[in-house]
Amino acid sequence: MLNNYQSSGYPLWTNGPTPGGFYNFTGGQQAHKLPSELVTEGPYGTKRNTSSITTGSSVLGIRFDEGVMIAADTLVSYGSLARYQDIHRVFKINNNIILGGGGDFADIQSIKRTIDQKMIEDQYYDDQITMKPQELSSWLTRVLYGRRSRMNPLYIDVVVGGVDKQGVPFLGNVDLRGRAYQDYVVATGFARHLALPLVRERKPADRDFTAQEASDLIRKCMEVLYYRDTRNMSKYTVGVCTTSNCLVEGPYNVNENWTFAADIKGY
DSSP states (O other): OHHHHTTOOOOOOOOSTTTTOOOOTTTTTTTTTTGGGSOOSSSTTTOOOOOSSSSEOEEEEEEETTEEEEEEEOOOEEEEEEEEEEEEOEEETTTEEEEEEEEHHHHHHHHHHHHHHHHHHHHHTTTSSSOOOOHHHHHHHHHHHHHTTTTTOOOOOEEEEETTTTOEEEEEOOTTSSSSEOSSEEEEHHHHTTTTHHHHOOOOSSOOHHHHHHHHHHHHHHHHHHHHHHTTSSSEEEEEEEEEEEEEEEEEEEEOOOOGGGGGOOO
C-alpha cells in the first residue's frame, strides 16, 4: 500500500515545514514564502521591537466548581502614562473559551486576530466540532514558541480558561516564550505577587471554589491590585465561562476607601 502511494507521485508530507524551516501558522505567509519578519526590507534591514510599548498589567484567573473567571482592569499604559483607560483585555473566543491578555496591547490585538482567523477556518469544516480551551492553550504554545524561535516574540502573557464538552473547567497560562502551566488560579504581572497569595490562603482543602467565592475573590484581588500596582486602575472586566455559556461582564468599579491614607506617615 505504501509503495503504491509513493509510486503514484503524491508526497507523503504535504503541509509541514521543510527540514530546518518554519511552520506557517494560520494568518501567516504562504508555504513557499519566508515569513515577512525574516525578509530584509530597505537599506537598514528588518526592524523589530525589543520591548513593550503600550502595556496592560495584571490578569487574574480563578477556576471554580462549574467554570472559570478571568479578570483584568481596563487600563493600557504608554510607559508610565495612563494613556488608554477604557480598553477591554478579556475576550470571549467561542462558547467554550475566554482569554485574558497582559503585556503589549498591540501584540494582544495581533494574537486575537490570529485566533479569530483560526475560529473561522475551523467553522469551514462544519463538523460540529469546536475548539476546547486545552486545545487553544496548546496551540498558543506552538505559535508563541515559533515567534520566540524567530527572535521576534509577541510580548504577551495570556490566561486561557473555559469548559470542555464534558463540563470540566480548564484554566492555564501561556507566556511569550511558549511556556505553559495550568492550575486553579493563574495570574500575570503583579497579580502573581499580590493576588495569588490571597487566593491560595482562601482555597478550601477538600473542594473547589463556588461561583460566589470566586466572584468575591476576584473583587477583593482587583481592589488590592488597584491600591498596590501603579499600572492598574479602578475599572475592570470579568469573563465568566460555565457549561451553559461564556460572556464578558462589566466594567465594574472597585470599592475605593482611602481613609487609611491619613495614618500613613513619613512621605
